[in-house]
Amino acid sequence: MPSVQQRVLVVSAVVIAAVAGALLFEALLSLGETTPFGHTRYGHAAGWVGLAVTLLVFVYPLRKRISPARRWPRGWFRVHMVAGVVGPLLIFLHSGAHYHALVPILAMLSMVIVVVSGIIGQAVHAFSLRALNDQRRRLQHEGASDGDIDAQLHGMASQEEAFRMWQAIHAPMTLMFLVFTLLHVVGALFFAGIS
Amino acid sequence: MRYHPLPRTAVPVVALVTLVLVVWIGWGSVRSPASFWAPGDLSRYHVDQAGCTHCHEPFRGPSAARCVSCHSERYFADRATPAVTTWHRELAMQRTACTACHMEHRGALAQITEQARTNPHGEFVFRATGTSSCTACHEFGARVAIRPTPAVTTWHRELAMQRTACTACHMEHRGALAQITEQARTNPHGEFVFRATGTSSCTACHEFGARVAIRPTLRDEPIVRRLYEQGRGAHRPGRIAGCLSCHSGG
Known part of the structure; x- marks a missing residue:
């Protein structure tokens, strides 16, 4: 069984690779353009989609609070985890590596x-x-x-x-x-x- | 697996920190709104504007009405050529958004016009010469292409009718100061001769044939006679070409 330290390293590497991948993809989409992708209509659309996907994460905690006696919502927990990763990656695509405000x-x-x-x-x-x-x-x-x-x-x-x-x-x-x-x-x- | 309950101070601490940051944002939005809300620094053309609402209408974005409040008909009459003024007037009548060609918040030294010509003299030429626009020294057409002479126009029209490729004589991507026309003549007087003589084109003094490779001759124009007179006293009378022995390269 791998150690906790190994687990931390693997998780860190995957997170860094995912974020770097999103930022590199945005840079690729911005190549040769006068405006970075994140500042275009498509970049703004990526932000809206990322926000919508991210908001899906709140279904799981709301179901736990609204119906605590019901069985643990395993399916919505999976949605919570997936949306909690995909949504923020779309937000990284929307922002790119351009930070000012x-x-x-x-x-x-x-x-x-x-x-x-x-x-x-x-x-x-x-x-x-x-x-x-x-x-x-x-x-x-x-x-x-x-x-x-x-x-x-x-x-x-x-x-x-x-x-x-x-x-x-x-x-x-x-x-x-x-x-x-x-x-x-x-x-x-x-x-x-x-x- | 059962997790331990959330610490009771967690939510109040985060709420307090959030409130402090929101107050800071409110204060900062009054003192320096661009730092908190702008996607990039303003260009040098607009950096002296007082506030965001000079250009941005609330929930409507940078509207043409706000642009025209400064860039009015009078503004264009004072600073732009008639061709550029007409070009912009037609776009305004068609209600074309100014942001279709002009982009801001890309940094102090960024160009704000799409497909703008790069300034080969560098940005400090305006300060050095006391001018504020390229048109103080250069002639441009409706789009920043150089105005051709009638002979050149006829020449190009014939080539277009024969469907000759433009790239047969014109080459690009060889640098900002490179000639883009095959066998183009280099200006032996240097680029500042136009400002020095009050002219805006080689054709003010020289006659060219249909191909600019043909040796140009001098035109019988007042400017040419004046330059002859100016050369006579300080130097020696005769052919203006003699000036190039000392004034080569302008």
């Missing part, structure tokens, strides 16, 4: 924090927690005492506790992301026009 920069930063914390939660923390529980069960099966188990698993438990931080960041930062995204959209419509 502070409001969209703040919206982008809060989006990155929400997305990265979610990826850490699902891809790294869940893996670390599962590894910790598997190791604890194995030691209990071998007859180790609770004190011995805690001593042996101290390092893994600390690691899991560190990755648990994603919980304190992911959902609350959504508030900041929504506020700055709204400001960016309203500001863009104010200065560039609605049509």
Whole structure:
């Protein structure tokens, strides 16, 4: 079973490659043009589509809160994960590597924090927690005492506790992301026009 | 797997930080709106404008009505050639958006006109010469193409009717200052001779044939006679070509 460190490296590499790919694609679409792709009508359309896809992520938490007694919405959780990655990648295509105004920069930063914390939660923390529980069960099966188990698993438990931080960041930062995204959209419509 | 409950301070802290940032954005939008909202720096042509709403109508974008408030008929009459004025007047009557050809917020040194001609003298030539436009020294047509003489016009019309490819004589992509016409004559007086003599074309003094490769002759024009007179006292009388022994390259 690969270690948590290996998992972190793989996840980091995939995230960086995905973001770089989106930015490179935007640069390719901007080649030879007087205006970068992100500042064209098609770039703006990519922003709208990215926003629509990103908003799909809220169906999962809303269903959990509206109907807590119902079975856990596994399907909508999958939609939450996919939309939470595809939507932001479309936003990177919309923005390109052109950052000037502070409001969209703040919206982008809060989006990155929400997305990265979610990826850490699902891809790294869940893996670390599962590894910790598997190791604890194995030691209990071998007859180790609770004190011995805690001593042996101290390092893994600390690691899991560190990755648990994603919980304190992911959902609350959504508030900041929504506020700055709204400001960016309203500001863009104010200065560039609605049509 | 069951996760631990969310810390109770998490949401209030994020909400407070968000509120502080929103207040900062509000304050900054009054002090320096471009830093918070503009997609790029304004060009040097518009950087002295007072505010965003000089060009942007709320929720309608950069409207032609805002452009024309500065770039009026009077503005064009004072600064543009009649051909350029007519060109823009026709576009305005057709309600063509100014942004179809003019783009802003691409940086201080960016060109704001689509397909604008690159200035081969560099941007400081305006400051150095006390001018504010290329048209102070150069003649341009309705689109920034050079106005041809009747003989050249007839020559090109015949070639077009014969469906001769333009690239048989004209070559591009050889640099900003390169000649684009095969066997084109290099101006031996240098580019500033037009400003120095108050003329705008080689044909003010010289007669050319249908192909510019033919040796030009001097025209019997007041400008040519004046230059002869000016050359006589300081130098030696005779052929104007003698001036090139000292004044080569302008």
